[in-house]
Amino acid sequence: MATKxxxxxxxxxxxxxxxxxxxxxxxxxxxxxxxYLEDGDMVEPVVxxxxxxxxxxxxSQQAMKHYGITxxxxxxxxxxxLDLKIMICxxxxxxxxxxxxxxxxxxxxxGGETKAQIVPYSEIQKEMDSVxxxxxx
Amino acid sequence: MGKLTIxxxxxxxxxxxxxxxxxxxxxxVKKGHKVDLWVSGNATMLSxxxxxxxxDYSHLAKTLTELFATGNFQAxxxxxxxxxxxxxxxxxxxxxxxHSMDWYLxxxxxxxxxxxxxxx
Amino acid sequence: xxxxxxxSDFRTGSDIIDRLNAEKLGIIFVGNGIYHxxxxxxxxxxxxxxxxxxxxxLTEDLESRGFSSANLDSRVKPVTYSDVVDLIFNDYExxxxx
Numbered sequence: 336m337a338t339k340x341x342x343x344x345x346x347x348x349x350x351x352x353x354x355x356x357x358x359x360x361x362x363x364x365x366x367x368x369x370x371y372l373e374d375g376d377m378v379e380p381v382v383x384x385x386x387x388x389x390x391x392x393x394x395s396q397q398a399m400k401h402y403g404i405t406x407x408x409x410x411x412x413x414x415x416x417l418d419l420k421i422m423i424c425x426x427x428x429x430x431x432x433x434x435x436x437x438x439x440x441x442x443x444x445x446g447g448e449t450k451a452q453i454v455p456y457s458e459i460q461k462e463m464d465s466v467x468x469x470x471x472x
Numbered sequence: 473m474g475k476l477t478i479x480x481x482x483x484x485x486x487x488x489x490x491x492x493x494x495x496x497x498x499x500x501v502k503k504g505h506k507v508d509l510w511v512s513g514n515a516t517m518l519s520x521x522x523x524x525x526x527x528d529y530s531h532l533a534k535t536l537t538e539l540f541a542t543g544n545f546q547a548x549x550x551x552x553x554x555x556x557x558x559x560x561x562x563x564x565x566x567x568x569x570x571h572s573m574d575w576y577l578x579x580x581x582x583x584x585x586x587x588x589x590x591x592x
Numbered sequence: 593x594x595x596x597x598x599x600s601d602f603r604t605g606s607d608i609i610d611r612l613n614a615e616k617l618g619i620i621f622v623g624n625g626i627y628h629x630x631x632x633x634x635x636x637x638x639x640x641x642x643x644x645x646x647x648x649x650l651t652e653d654l655e656s657r658g659f660s661s662a663n664l665d666s667r668v669k670p671v672t673y674s675d676v677v678d679l680i681f682n683d684y685e686x687x688x689x690x
Contacts, residue, residue: 339581347591353513354591364573371578378577464593471688472590474681499673589689
């Protein structure tokens, strides 16, 4: 029995490229990975938004209305609903003038209990140190 | 000998990051390692059969065929990413698998090293 | 951690490098990242080279862009794909691409 932790470090802006979207969908795919693993083995993702990547976490994204595609907001909420650990870099939101109340911090409206965490970069560095593999997106 | 899992989002034509992934796979297999290559997003183009070689565009099909023949290389394309781009199981090059994204995470589970070429 | 960083771009990614901490850090210039190891903008070498790290540049990507090992900054070692495989498996436990 083993758990491997994968650190998805999201630094890409949303929508122009698919990178941040794919980071979220790959992280969420951890929910079904057991079909390929031995009993008791697990993959545990942690998603960290750094740099410009924090802009994926803004509330009120209307991508479905304008482009007919799921917003990154919805993907972040889905991640929280599935109890993924989601961290947002404090220094980077401050640098970009973003207040906490502008960010997706929970998925209570869809029944989620896990909350996103705004943390100093040093905490994200600790996560990077502790995971088994790093996946920058 | 170890196992390297490479994931790539970058497209076959329009970027040489996927060339890097295939060249690195080739070098690793030649040194006796096992390689899993996962492609999603625009990188799924790499799994499309019938690619023609033009000198202005990357052409990796021949190298992939040689890599599959070694038995130490497997490549899998994200099924949803491919379907969204209009190519289907019948359009897939021989040797490739198509699965959902959990296949990649499982490959990462058993890998000694993971190189993920995400947003570049 | 022992971290190997593939730096694939010239104009982006330096901000990530600035912040990374690792007990052992290797930076492998690939793709357009090789310009960090070859170009002196306004006569000054890339700030990335000031990082405490071991530097490498992929020979194929140097040559593809009109450079050779002779053009490399003295802090940077030329490597082949075969060398890169050895770096991945022998020198760095985690590897990232930026």
